[in-house]
Amino acid sequence: MFIIMSKTIEQQIEKSRMLITGFRRNINVLSDRGVTEAELNAMDVELRKLVEINAECDKLREELSVKVKNMNSILNVVKDSFFNYKKIIKQNYSQERWIDFGVADKR
Numbered sequence: 129m130f131i132i133m134s135k136t137i138e139q140q141i142e143k144s145r146m147l148i149t150g151f152r153r154n155i156n157v158l159s160d161r162g163v164t165e166a167e168l169n170a171m172d173v174e175l176r177k178l179v180e181i182n183a184e185c186d187k188l189r190e191e192l193s194v195k196v197k198n199m200n201s202i203l204n205v206v207k208d209s210f211f212n213y214k215k216i217i218k219q220n221y222s223q224e225r226w227i228d229f230g231v232a233d234k235r
Contacts, residue, residue, distance in 0.1 A: 137182050144175050 148168050151158055155165055217229045226232075 134182075137178065141175060141179060144171065148172055148175070 148171060151163060151168055152165070155163065155168070214231050217226055217231045221229070223234060226234075
């Protein structure tokens with residue numbers, strides 16, 4: 129599966145992975161500062177969740193993109209029909225009668 133991440137999320141994941149790796153290599157020094165392996169593990173779990181939920185969002189974005197393209201295609205058909213039918217009324221009836229046919233504008 130191809131994953132398309134936003135640049136912000138991609139950068140944060142990369143920076144977080146580097147930090148976790150670096151902290152784990154130096155845990156003996158950082159433990160004096162209150163950093164624990166358990167905290168790094170918890171951060172790693174959250175990072176994996178971020179990757180997973182971002183993949184779900186990417187899938188939804190792709191599905192939405194397909195739906196929006198379909199909707200826009202249908203909208204164009206409807207607009208074309210509307211314009212063509214409206215033109216029939218405007219070309220064949222006086223402006224005063226347009227409203228009788230559901231054509232509200234005065235142009």
